[in-house]
Amino acid sequence: MKFRTPLIAIALFLGLATVIWLRSGPCDGRCVVVLDPGHGGDESGASDHGVVERDSNLDMALRVEAILKHDGIGVVLTRRTAARAGGADLPTDAATFMDLQTRVAKARSAHANVVVSIHSNSWTDPSTRGLDVWYDSARDQAAANHLLASSLLAEVQSALIGAGHAVPDNGVRDDTTLVDAAGHTSPLFVLGATREVSVDELAQRGIDPKTIGLRAGQGYQTASVDAPAALIELLYISNEADAALLKDDGARQAMAEGIARGIERYVTASHGRTTAARTSATPQ
Numbered sequence: 001m002k003f004r005t006p007l008i009a010i011a012l013f014l015g016l017a018t019v020i021w022l023r024s025g026p027c028d029g030r031c032v033v034v035l036d037p038g039h040g041g042d043e044s045g046a047s048d049h050g051v052v053e054r055d056s057n058l059d060m061a062l063r064v065e066a067i068l069k070h071d072g073i074g075v076v077l078t079r080r081t082a083a084r085a086g087g088a089d090l091p092t093d094a095a096t097f098m099d100l101q102t103r104v105a106k107a108r109s110a111h112a113n114v115v116v117s118i119h120s121n122s123w124t125d126p127s128t129r130g131l132d133v134w135y136d137s138a139r140d141q142a143a144a145n146h147l148l149a150s151s152l153l154a155e156v157q158s159a160l161i162g163a164g165h166a167v168p169d170n171g172v173r174d175d176t177t178l179v180d181a182a183g184h185t186s187p188l189f190v191l192g193a194t195r196e197v198s199v200d201e202l203a204q205r206g207i208d209p210k211t212i213g214l215r216a217g218q219g220y221q222t223a224s225v226d227a228p229a230a231l232i233e234l235l236y237i238s239n240e241a242d243a244a245l246l247k248d249d250g251a252r253q254a255m256a257e258g259i260a261r262g263i264e265r266y267v268t269a270s271h272g273r274t275t276a277a278r279t280s281a282t283p284q
């Protein structure tokens with residue numbers, strides 16, 4: 001094959017080299033990315049301007065899956081339908097709680113190298129818009145979590161700009177800064193370290209401990225994903241302009257490309273740390 005310009009040949013070489021590197025480098029020949037489309041079932045997440053987060057998140061995960069598989073990367077989704085990932089047979093609040101625990105369990109059993117949870121945001125101020133990416137600074141993989149979150153933010157922002165849609169960059173955010181209504185630190189379950197969810201917190205979450213198999217007075221010990229993880233909030237459904245982008249096929253595909261490139265950028269930049277960073281956190 002004769003290339004018209006050296007640039008095309010160089011671009012093809014770099015692309016092939018990246019695929020080879022992803023297959024043989026930092027993941028030791030085996031890369032598994034777990035994509036976690038947020039919400040499901042009757043817990044549909046944010047909903048406004050004709051966008052339902054549950055469905056938008058799933059569509060985005062399927063788009064990212066197709067891109068990563070094309071690049072030779074293994075992908076596992078925590079849900080592939082509109083239904084919850086887990087806990088669907090429980091009362092609503094308990095179902096929401098156990099749904100999140102199920103997502104962590106699925107990531108663990110998939111032996112993920114990378115976990116990316118996909119959401120879109122909503123806020124009371126309809127002028128708020130843009131991209132936020134969350135990571136957890138309290139886990140062993142804090143630096144890797146931050147690198148993954150930064151890579152996702154940079155690549156999704158870049159992909160949107162490339163598609164003609166500049167949106168605000170709200171930055172990388174640490175979920176250990178989140179506090180619940182009672183003032184307790186409350187990191188996101190899909191990102192955070194293992195922790196005991198107390199009887200009081202279960203009650204605040206509207207959960208009768210018996211419905212999730214606990215004895216009276218017994219707290220719930222969560223599990224933690226054992227791979228670097230980040231949660232991306234793709235724009236604000238509560239903002240009309242952002243919602244319009246979430247309904248635009250070209251903008252959606254650009255964001256999917258950005259997520260895939262962000263994951264690949266992280267894997268390449270981590271130089272083996274994805275595998276090395278996996279810990280032996282005790283399954284619960």
Ligand SMILES: [Zn+2]
Nearest residue numbers: 038045119120
């Ligand atoms: Zn969400």
